Amino acid sequence: MNELYVICRAIQIEDGQVSGFTLMRAEPTGEPKPWRIMITRKGANVYGYENVCPHQGERLDGNNPGNFLDEDGNFIACSVHGAMFDLDSGECFIGPCKGKNLSQIQLVVDDGDVCVTGVELAED
Template sequence: MQGDVSLYVICALDSLERGQAAPFSLSRVTDEGEARPFSIFVVRTESDQCVGYVNICPHQGSWLNIGDGRFFSEDGQRLRCGRHKAEFDLETGVCVKGPCVDKMIEPVALVVMDGDVCLCGVKLAEEEISDDDDLDETMEIMIHPG
């Protein structure tokens, strides 16, 4: 049915503290039907909102949390790239300081539903289900915390 949007549970909202970010390594299905790595991160803001981004700096394509594993600037007010110290606005993803000013990290659509942070608008590769498995209505996906 056209217009249906798949939701994939990424993590429980309670697993993220306010002001914390967590990386997730997923597998996205391309338009050609191939599974490709898809690294994202989810931020629970101090104001209790969830935002998500693809974990790729627009400057040279490295993960934002490369190096020390942190996503935030020293003052905790912005996202930052661990490699080149570019800083990004937390809510818009726009670079405000560093080598890629005015470029942005790619946002991902998130919805909080029933206490879970869910990804939507992206087709993820699902685990194969054998005939022996107990089938239910949920989608099984492989998630490996960064």
């Protein structure tokens, strides 16, 4: 079974909001490398994506760190060229990468904790 790494409590992410995290992922060489992710919540469901825009590989909140939503707060918006993505599918529905998806990461909610799995994180 894959290891679970606790990221936060599910209730720490407001419904309809997005939180960004920087984890340290173990490279095949064993070297730790920063891995930026974001977690969205819609009701009881959480969704995780890499914080990388499929348009040009930029950090989605690169021009506005920590702010992932459009001005109405309904969608994930790339701060670089304005592509917009659904919170629960990660699909771009408007912008220069329309039809492409954010890279999804595997999450598990375990007793209220949001955990990432399917990756190897570097230990402290």
